[in-house]
Amino acid sequence: MDCFAETEGKRAHDPLYQRRAATTPATGVPVDDVDSVVDVPGAVIVGAGPAGLAVSAMLGLGGVAYVILERCGCIASLWRHRTYDRLCLHLPKRFCELPLMPFPVSFPEYPTRDQFLEYLESYARRFAVEPVFRRAVISAEYDGESWWVYTKEVITAAVGGEQAVLGCTMTVYRSKWLVVATGENAEPVVPEIEGAGRFKGQMMHSSEYRNGDGYAGKRVLVVGCGNSGMEVCLDLCNHNARASMVVRDTVHVLPREMLGRSTFGLSMWLLRWLPVQTVDRLLLLMSRLVIGDTARLSIARPSLGPLELKAVSGKTPVLDVGTLAKIKSGNIKVSTEAF
Structure with a gap:
């Protein structure tokens, strides 16, 4: 870490710093509130998930200086x-x-999830990736020469058996390059539901769900038919909950495996020889033979094929791991009603 110089007294010695001190950054936080500036003669990487770890490892092997920032206290x-x-x-x-x-x-x-986490921990150790933990990036600006990455660290301490907030420090990292590796699902998206404030039951985002313990015999409505929604419904059903699912949009549901191979692996192999639209038609034909017509289950398909839709919109197909069987048996109810 000796390649990083933490510069105190930056206000007095850096003309660029003085020039910026006269303005307020996009964060709304005056530069005068910054506690320190860290110069990184390479890259700042935001996020210590799989992508951030991979970029860090490759930069390190290439001799490129970097610092990796993670808002939580652990990788992934x-x-x-x-x-x-x-x-x-x-x-x-x-x-x-x-x-x-x-x-x-x-x-x-x-x-499994735990095996994947074990793999990521081993990867970080093997390539000596050491993130700066509990550094939340609140904004980043480019001045034509350098990136200014504004971070905040909340300082806590155990007081009376609870974590008390003692204060926070703000550090700016100045670097040549910035890599944003925060993931496409970093922030939960919760729709506005009319009357939600009057609902007396429990409401949660799928990122808060752990398992179906405690839901046996209870009615549970899952909003959304993505991979998370489908698998949460399956887990609830396996724990004897009375699960229902709202499908608000069209979605491609594919079996996880076809013809003895993973659907994804088969897709990648076919794309070596055929255009994406042809591969999509083959996938949908084979999928219909394996799992049937999902429209009969109130799960309509988009007009674009699964691979083309992913390419143009980023919407990922659902890979079924058992939920469709529960829908066919009537154990999971499907509704297309808007709310």
Whole structure:
């Protein structure tokens, strides 16, 4: 870490710093409130999840200086704190490994959440990736020469058995490059539901759900038919909850495996020889043979094929791991009513 120079007294010695002190950054936080500035002669990486770890490892091997910032106190915090207990990778492990380090041979084809976390911890140790923890990035600006990355650290201490907030410090990291590796699901999205404030039951985002313990015999409504919604419904059903699901939009549901191969692996193989629209038609034909017509289950498909839709909109197909069977048996109810 000796390649990083933490510069105190920056206000007095840096003309650029003085020039910026006359203005207020996009964060709304005056530069005068900054406690210190850290010069990074390389890259600042935001997020210590899989992408952030991979970028850090490759930069380190290439001799490029970097600092990796993580708002929580551990790597892969979303995987560790915002996932349900039964979660396994939906893709075969060979498609999920990080550069230069395959998964252990002993791991199953679809590793569990805990196995994936174990793999990420091993990866960080192997490539000596040491994030700066509890540094939340609140904004970043580029001045034509450098990135100014504003971070905040909340300082807490145990007081009377609880964590008390003692204050916070603000540090600015100035670097040549900025890599944002915060993930596409870093922040929960909760729709506005009319009358939600009058609802007396429990409401939660899927990132807060852990398992179906305590839901046996209870009516539970899951809003959304993505991979999380489908699997949460399955888990609730397996715990004897009376689960229903609201499907507000069209969605592609595919079996996780077809013809003895993973659907994703089969797709990648077909794309080597065929255009994406042709591969989509083949996937939908085989999917209909394996799981039937999902429209009969009130789950309509989009007009674009699953791979083309992913390419143009980022919307990921759902890989079924057992939920459709519960819908067909009537154990999970599906509604398309808007709210």
